[in-house]
Amino acid sequence: MRPRIQELVDESLASAKRTGKIELVEELAFPVPFQVISDLLAMPTDRGDELREWSQIITATLEPTTGVEDLERAEIAIGKMRPYLNEIIEDRRRKPGDDMLSSLIAVEEQGEKLNNDELMSFVILLYIAGHETTVNLIGNSVHALLTHPLQLETMRRESCTSNMVDELLRFNGPVQHTIRTPLVDVRLNVAGDEVTIKKGALVLASLAAANHDATVFCEPTYA
Numbered sequence: 733m734r735p736r737i738q739e740l741v742d743e744s745l746a747s748a749k750r751t752g753k754i755e756l757v758e759e760l761a762f763p764v765p766f767q768v769i770s771d772l773l774a775m776p777t778d779r780g781d782e783l784r785e786w787s788q789i790i791t792a793t794l795e796p797t798t799g800v801e802d803l804e805r806a807e808i809a810i811g812k813m814r815p816y817l818n819e820i821i822e823d824r825r826r827k828p829g830d831d832m833l834s835s836l837i838a839v840e841e842q843g844e845k846l847n848n849d850e851l852m853s854f855v856i857l858l859y860i861a862g863h864e865t866t867v868n869l870i871g872n873s874v875h876a877l878l879t880h881p882l883q884l885e886t887m888r889r890e891s892c893t894s895n896m897v898d899e900l901l902r903f904n905g906p907v908q909h910t911i912r913t914p915l916v917d918v919r920l921n922v923a924g925d926e927v928t929i930k931k932g933a934l935v936l937a938s939l940a941a942a943n944h945d946a947t948v949f950c951e952p953t954y955a
């Protein structure tokens with residue numbers, strides 16, 4: 733998909749060149765990943781703004797600060813997204829293409845196919861996992877470079893490498909934590925203390941803390 737992504741980025745930058753300014757999130761960081769995911773699934777983009785609003789409301793519930801109101805808003809958003817996705821899935825069943833959604837509809841394992849609920853959850857996952865994250869990687873990374881002139885100069889001189897992208901993911905990545913549940917009691921030694929995490933407990937794994945662990949990264953934050 734690289735040529736298509738390049739084309740989308742060039743389009744966003746072309747208007748910036750003309751006007752001499754860019755609102756990074758609105759004009760590049762959001763539209764590019766959103767279009768890429770939509771292309772991947774061959775999703776119509778006519779209701780792109782609604783799809784964006786729904787996936788942002790749903791994504792917000794991943795935060796540990798989520799309250800009852802956020803969950804209620806997400807329920808309403810999913811309630812609107814489901815019939816819309818159902819229509820698209822039914823249409824794709826009738827007219828399959830060479831897109832990822834058609835492949836998901838066609839995939840069969842031991843005679844089992846994904847039902848509409850499973851297909852919808854996967855499409856919702858892709859929109860959330862695939863676009864909100866990338867929007868924030870682009871936003872956080874450009875902010876980090878603009879506030880760290882030395883690193884910006886290095887990237888300009890040597891051009892952007894995958895190692896630089898990994899470093900930007902480590903420094904201030906879009907996913908700061910994730911959740912795990914142990915299936916058995918787990919005993920950990922934390923700084924000499926024996927800690928037991930009970931089977932079935934909810935564990936917030938802080939990726940951000942791990943990415944700034946000074947015993948692993950020599951200079952976790954640039955002074």
Ligand code: HEM
Nearest residue numbers: 769857858861862863865866869901905906907910911939
């Ligand atoms: C900068 C961009 C991205 C970041 C930082 C990111 C981060 C993550 C993280 C941390 C997880 C693991 C969550 C966990 O194990 O609890 C994850 C899972 C996942 N991501 Fe991404 N992601 C990004 C982009 C994408 C894109 C572009 C797609 C799809 C096109 C995607 C699809 C997925 C899927 C399907 C999973 C679930 C995998 C599984 O459960 O086996 N992500 N992502």
